[in-house]
Amino acid sequence: MIFVGDDWAEDHHDVHLMDETGKKLATRRLPEGITGIGALHAMVGAHTEDPEQVAIAIETDRGLWVQALVAAGYVVYAINPKAAARYRERHHVGGGKSDPADAKMLADLVRTDAHNHRPVAGDSSQVEGIKVLARAHQNMIWSRTRETNRLRNALREYYPAAVDAFEDLDDRDTLAVLGRAPDPATGARLSITQLKAALRAGGRRRYLDATAERIQASLRTEQLRAPQEIADAYATTTRSAVALLVTLNTQIDQLENQLDQSFEQHPDADIYLSLPGLGDVLGARVLGEFGDDPERFAGAKSRRNYAGTSPLTKASGKKRAVVARLVRNKRLYDAIDQWAFCALTHSPGARDYYDERRAADYKHHEALRALGNRLIAILHGCLKHATPYDEHTAWAHRQSTAA
Numbered sequence: 054m055i056f057v058g059d060d061w062a063e064d065h066h067d068v069h070l071m072d073e074t075g076k077k078l079a080t081r082r083l084p085e086g087i088t089g090i091g092a093l094h095a096m097v098g099a100h101t102e103d104p105e106q107v108a109i110a111i112e113t114d115r116g117l118w119v120q121a122l123v124a125a126g127y128v129v130y131a132i133n134p135k136a137a138a139r140y141r142e143r144h145h146v147g148g149g150k151s152d153p154a155d156a157k158m159l160a161d162l163v164r165t166d167a168h169n170h171r172p173v174a175g176d177s178s179q180v181e182g183i184k185v186l187a188r189a190h191q192n193m194i195w196s197r198t199r200e201t202n203r204l205r206n207a208l209r210e211y212y213p214a215a216v217d218a219f220e221d222l223d224d225r226d227t228l229a230v231l232g233r234a235p236d237p238a239t240g241a242r243l244s245i246t247q248l249k250a251a252l253r254a255g256g257r258r259r260y261l262d263a264t265a266e267r268i269q270a271s272l273r274t275e276q277l278r279a280p281q282e283i284a285d286a287y288a289t290t291t292r293s294a295v296a297l298l299v300t301l302n303t304q305i306d307q308l309e310n311q312l313d314q315s316f317e318q319h320p321d322a323d324i325y326l327s328l329p330g331l332g333d334v335l336g337a338r339v340l341g342e343f344g345d346d347p348e349r350f351a352g353a354k355s356r357r358n359y360a361g362t363s364p365l366t367k368a369s370g371k372k373r374a375v376v377a378r379l380v381r382n383k384r385l386y387d388a389i390d391q392w393a394f395c396a397l398t399h400s401p402g403a404r405d406y407y408d409e410r411r412a413a414d415y416k417h418h419e420a421l422r423a424l425g426n427r428l429i430a431i432l433h434g435c436l437k438h439a440t441p442y443d444e445h446t447a448w449a450h451r452q453s454t455a456a
Contacts, residue, residue, distance in 0.1 A: 054107075055100050055101050056071050058159030060156040061111060063085070068082075071161070090118065097127075105127075108128045108129075110132050128172055131172075132159060137158065141155070171349075179319055179345075183312070188341070189308055193304055194305060196301060200298055207287055212287070214271055214272050214274055215237075215272070218267075229257075230251050230255075236285065238284075312333070319340065325340055327442040328431070330403070335395070339385070352433070353434070360381065360425070360429055361382065361385070362422050363426055390421055393422070393424040397424075403448075
């Protein structure tokens with residue numbers, strides 16, 4: 054068996070090869086790309102011809118380099134950087150650190166502690182594509198939220214009437230009107246006809262008169278005014294913010310359409326969509342983060358642990374505490390939290406489960422986390438048996454127990 058430590062950087066990899074006794078076989082700095090991966094294959098090939106006899110530890114689970122290692126048949130372990138740092142401290146307490154030393158440390162780690170780590174999941178390229186789209190879609194939404202908050206802060210400095218007039222600053226009505234009237238003076242002069250034209254250009258087709266009258270009344274209310282020079286400067290920044298938000302809205306819609314199409318083509322999509330509270334976007338996020346490797350999770354417990362919904366017990370002597378799991382896939386945890394909330398209105402069993410937790414003095418998000426933990430177990434069972442969700446099967450045992 055050959056053990057390889059790969060300490061990666063943006064443009065190079067420090068690799069260290071050792072045998073089962075820990076003896077160094079080779080060490081070298083390789084460039085990123087085809088040349089580097091070819092050199093690594095040559096280094097490994099000098100000691101074994103069977104790729105299954107090669108275990109590689111690297112502090113990432115994605116990228117072209119990792120994909121090439123997996124495709125070559127090596128057993129690749131993605132080591133959490135925090136776990137690698139703790140392992141380094143086991144043997145070197147002085148605080149010294151270098152790339153070649155980290156490569157040796159990773160090789161030692163996979164030689165002695167591989168049983169405590171899981172190999173890189175064998176997810177399909179289809180689900181990897183779904184994850185890329187789902188994360189990009191979520192990143193766009195986060196970017197829109199940041200830009201909306203910046204716009205709100207700017208408007209409060211010189212144009213408070215606009216903040217009062219529009220509930221959602223990234224809404225099409227808001228952007229259509231602010232694009233034509235980015236300053237309070239222009240906004241106050243807008244007629245009903247001009248407002249209707251702006252709303253119509255933004256895409257509104259219904260309730261034009263009522264909406265225009267409401268916006269006009271808000272924009273014409275007496276407000277504190279900033280000096281003209283400051284108002285003009287803020288108006289310029291508002292035009293830019295509006296243009297940026299319009300673009301973000303367009304790109305989010307396009308990404309969402311592509312995400313829907315990719316998700317619905319996946320073989321597991323019907324199972325995910327059968328679960329209460331999961332639609333195309335949220336289902337795609339959950340699928341993308343969990344992956345579709347059937348061997349990745351040994352059971353529902355490991356799937357829950359990965360999502361971060363299962364509680365964590367800390368016990369020492371007479372002290373014992375059960376706390377939330379903070380080391381987790383944050384994107385997946387966010388999706389599970391939304392899923393649990395949406396399930397409340399789509400599943401009587403989920404609603405009852407949540408209400409029981411609330412009656413037991415759980416806070417709202419604690420009850421959602423408990424519900425999400427239960428939903429993950431249900432999802433795991435559905436995937437394991439290739440069976441769509443059934444409300445009675447999922448919750449009947451709890452109803453009979455309560456009775």
